[in-house]
Amino acid sequence: MQPLESWGRYPPARQAAVSVHWRSDPLPRVHGTLLPFGQGRSYGDCCLNEGGTLLATSRLDRFIEFDPEQGVLRCEAGVRLGDILAFAVPRGFFLPVVPGTRFVSVGGAIANDIHGKNHFRAGTFGRHVRRLELLRSTGERAVCSPAANAELFAATVAGLGLTGLVTWAELQLRPVKGPFIEAETVPFRGLDEFFALDADSSERFEYTVAWIDPRPGDVRGLYFRGDHSERAGKPPSLRDPAALPLDLPDFAVSGPTVAAFNALYYARGRLRTSRKQVHYPPFFFPLDAVGSWNRVYGKRGLLQFQCVVQDRAAVSALLERIVSSGLRSSLGVLKTFGDVPSPGMLSFPRPGATLALDFPNRGAQTFALLDALESIVRDAGGALYPAKDARMSPASFAAAYPRAAGFERHVDPAFSSSFWRRVRAA
Amino acid sequence: MRRVLVLGATSAIAQQVARLYADRGAELFLVARNEERLGAVADDLRVRGASVETAIADLDDPARHDELLARAAPLELVFLAHGVLGDARDTGGTAEAAEAVLRTDLLGPVSLLTRAAQRLEAQGSGCIAALSSVAGDRGRGSNLVYGAAKAGLTAFLSGLRNRLSGAGVRVVTVKPGFVDTPMTDHLPKNPLYASPERVARDVVRAIDTGADVVYTPWWWRFVMLAVRLIPERLFKRLSL
Numbered sequence: 001m002q003p004l005e006s007w008g009r010y011p012p013a014r015q016a017a018v019s020v021h022w023r024s025d026p027l028p029r030v031h032g033t034l035l036p037f038g039q040g041r042s043y044g045d046c047c048l049n050e051g052g053t054l055l056a057t058s059r060l061d062r063f064i065e066f067d068p069e070q071g072v073l074r075c076e077a078g079v080r081l082g083d084i085l086a087f088a089v090p091r092g093f094f095l096p097v098v099p100g101t102r103f104v105s106v107g108g109a110i111a112n113d114i115h116g117k118n119h120f121r122a123g124t125f126g127r128h129v130r131r132l133e134l135l136r137s138t139g140e141r142a143v144c145s146p147a148a149n150a151e152l153f154a155a156t157v158a159g160l161g162l163t164g165l166v167t168w169a170e171l172q173l174r175p176v177k178g179p180f181i182e183a184e185t186v187p188f189r190g191l192d193e194f195f196a197l198d199a200d201s202s203e204r205f206e207y208t209v210a211w212i213d214p215r216p217g218d219v220r221g222l223y224f225r226g227d228h229s230e231r232a233g234k235p236p237s238l239r240d241p242a243a244l245p246l247d248l249p250d251f252a253v254s255g256p257t258v259a260a261f262n263a264l265y266y267a268r269g270r271l272r273t274s275r276k277q278v279h280y281p282p283f284f285f286p287l288d289a290v291g292s293w294n295r296v297y298g299k300r301g302l303l304q305f306q307c308v309v310q311d312r313a314a315v316s317a318l319l320e321r322i323v324s325s326g327l328r329s330s331l332g333v334l335k336t337f338g339d340v341p342s343p344g345m346l347s348f349p350r351p352g353a354t355l356a357l358d359f360p361n362r363g364a365q366t367f368a369l370l371d372a373l374e375s376i377v378r379d380a381g382g383a384l385y386p387a388k389d390a391r392m393s394p395a396s397f398a399a400a401y402p403r404a405a406g407f408e409r410h411v412d413p414a415f416s417s418s419f420w421r422r423v424r425a426a
Numbered sequence: 427m428r429r430v431l432v433l434g435a436t437s438a439i440a441q442q443v444a445r446l447y448a449d450r451g452a453e454l455f456l457v458a459r460n461e462e463r464l465g466a467v468a469d470d471l472r473v474r475g476a477s478v479e480t481a482i483a484d485l486d487d488p489a490r491h492d493e494l495l496a497r498a499a500p501l502e503l504v505f506l507a508h509g510v511l512g513d514a515r516d517t518g519g520t521a522e523a524a525e526a527v528l529r530t531d532l533l534g535p536v537s538l539l540t541r542a543a544q545r546l547e548a549q550g551s552g553c554i555a556a557l558s559s560v561a562g563d564r565g566r567g568s569n570l571v572y573g574a575a576k577a578g579l580t581a582f583l584s585g586l587r588n589r590l591s592g593a594g595v596r597v598v599t600v601k602p603g604f605v606d607t608p609m610t611d612h613l614p615k616n617p618l619y620a621s622p623e624r625v626a627r628d629v630v631r632a633i634d635t636g637a638d639v640v641y642t643p644w645w646w647r648f649v650m651l652a653v654r655l656i657p658e659r660l661f662k663r664l665s666l
């Protein structure tokens with residue numbers, strides 16, 4: 001197996017990796033602990049297991065059953081969401097929740113209980129999982145659903161791979177007419193304008209998200225909103241994109257380069273404010289156009305920060321702190337979560353505004369900023385997203401995830417992760 | 427091709443080839459020895475749009491061969507994929523281990539394809555495609571028995587192609603280089619490794635276009651040309 005790393009390439013971790021080729025196979029016998037690994041699209045260490053073994057699931061990529069009347073799909077846990085869309089869209093269905101990349105496995109989507117641009121309507125991914133099979137280190141195979149083995153289900157959704165290996169899942173898809181999205185881009189300046197736009201848009205649109213560029217004394221951004229189009233048509237072909245073949249040097253993500261990129265991106269967005277019909281991939285997955293774009297950040301990698309806070313003042317405090325740090329981010333995202341309850345004990349989404357940014361790893365300077373942001377979030381009673389995290393303290397985790405103690409009972413004793421050992425350290 | 431018989435349908439490469447035919451709505455007849463695995467492969471291909479029949483068989487057993495071909499009839503494309511790598515070093519190169527590799531990688535395939543060829547020749551149409559290997563192009567100390575079996579298979583396929591060329595039956599020899607599949611799970615990976623998806627695309631293109639011998643990825647043709655040009659005097663001393 002190739003050495004595996006997380007999307008942020010930070011922290012570096014050394015561990016063994018074993019491929020799981022068949023869902024009927026027992027778990028391999030290894031020294032140390034196991035952790036499932038999907039597509040490694042988590043940024044930090046929730047998909048890493050320093051000193052242990054990763055169970056690579058990319059070959060658990062088979063469909064099992066599809067009901068074209070009800071739109072119910074049963075498939076193995078290593079199937080990527082993009083492969084489901086390539087299959088389902090021509091048959092008139094779409095995934096009820098998609099993240100910002102289609103290169104995410106079903107198992108990873110469940111284990112982080114991921115959210116999309118329609119959280120205020122659809123809730124998290126886990127809400128659309130009808131059943132799943134969990135393979136435990138005892139050899140037991142537990143079929144879990146909101147009705148059967150309900151507690152184990154609530155632990156496994158957002159369970160960070162710690163309750164065992166999800167071998168398959170049954171998903172409820174939603175009908176669509178075709179592959180198009182009616183998309184609109186609206187430029188804005190300032191948080192007040194963002195929140196006004198957001199309140200209005202969530203009434204009228206199914207998907208909403210904003211790209212933001214925090215600058216001294218001001219934040220500017222582009223607000224994207226859209227709906228599935230009624231228009232039928234041929235779906236785009238979803239070939240894997242050409243990958244960036246090498247790590248770029250530091251200046252690729254230096255302040256001036258990012259500032260120039262952001263200015264261009266904003267200017268381009270301002271010119272395209274009209275409504276238009278686009279295929280779904282560029283609307284949902286703009287970053288997928290370049291494979292392994294994380295290599296732009298070079299060998300040292302990047303750190304992602306994503307939080308949810310209820311208080312608007314906390315959002316502006318976070319943005320001010322970022323601006324004053326002098327570090328720039330080109331992938332700033334701001335959106336709001338609704339109040340649809342999340343099904344997992346450790347689910348991240350909860351009502352409030354969620355802010356996500358990525359920063360090149362510049363060592364102490366980046367860590368200091370992340371520490372400062374973390375304390376603003378903790379003081380505001382917010383939460384950080386494990387899928388994006390490599391740094392949060394045990395105290396922050398405990399405060400944001402009060403059900404962790406109850407969850408712990410469901411952790412399979414043969415499973416662990418770098419993330420879990422970090423946030424549960426005494 | 428509307429009808430495809432896949433021998434060794436649980437092979438990682440065969441699964442990807444079968445998916446490409448499933449996308450075309452083909453009728454697949456799948457043979458493998460492990461029932462649970464074959465069930466998983468068959469369900470996947472059905473969902474993807476194929477109509478699928480299955481049979482469980484250890485293909486080392488020639489007594490099963492005629493029955494399998496009869497059940498799969500009428501034959502159109504016969505795709506042979508099963509095989510084992512064996513390991514000369516692990517087994518200490520015992521004669522028994524060598525025989526087992528030859529049985530699976532050469533004797534079984536020759537028996538199956540001889541019988542399939544008779545049927546195709548009689549009907550005057552069809553295609554045989556089989557996974558041989560670049561390892562058959564020159565014997566190496568690290569997998570000499572496997573290499574010998576694949577060299578035998580390559581020669582057999584070339585003879586079969588020659589014999590059937592007037593009969594309306596095509597024979598495609600596929601020579602993959604290193605492929606990232608369960609067969610090579612235990613080996614450290616390097617940039618020469620191809621994905622089974624990539625190999626499958628080449629296989630189906632070769633069958634579609636009527637190629638005779640295809641290396642996959644294509645540049646292995648030149649690598650193996652160079653490997654064959656090394657004088658034996660030198661080659662014997664290389665650690666390969």
Ligand SMILES: Cc1cc2nc3c(=O)[nH]c(=O)nc-3n(C[C@H](O)[C@H](O)[C@H](O)COP(=O)(O)OP(=O)(O)OC[C@H]3O[C@@H](n4cnc5c(N)ncnc54)[C@H](O)[C@@H]3O)c2cc1C
Nearest residue numbers: 038039040041042099100105107108111114115160161166
């Ligand atoms: C460009 C980009 C955009 C993103 N946008 C969003 C977004 O909009 N919303 C969002 O919520 N997230 C987003 N993410 C994060 C991503 O969706 C999550 O990190 C997701 O969990 C990654 O899935 P994966 O298959 O890569 O799993 P990995 O990252 O490999 O693993 C994630 C976790 O899942 C567990 N796991 C994986 N497979 C299994 C299994 N079979 N059984 C049990 N546990 C398993 C692992 O142990 C680990 O704890 C984004 C990531 C990127 C790179």
Ligand SMILES: NC(=O)c1ccc[n+]([C@@H]2O[C@H](COP(=O)([O-])OP(=O)(O)OC[C@H]3O[C@@H](n4cnc5c(N)ncnc54)[C@H](OP(=O)(O)O)[C@@H]3O)[C@@H](O)[C@H]2O)c1
Nearest residue numbers: 436437438439484485486508509557559602604605607609
């Ligand atoms: N991987 C490479 O680097 C590579 C390179 C060149 C050529 N090839 C050739 O490609 C072919 C496919 O291999 P792969 O890479 O796809 O590996 P694989 O996934 O390990 O497939 C090998 C398949 O052969 C089956 N098999 C072995 N003995 C059998 C028997 N007696 N009866 C029935 N089935 C049997 C195995 O079945 P089980 O699942 O039941 O074990 C397995 O499905 C092989 O012929 C191999 O020699 C591979």
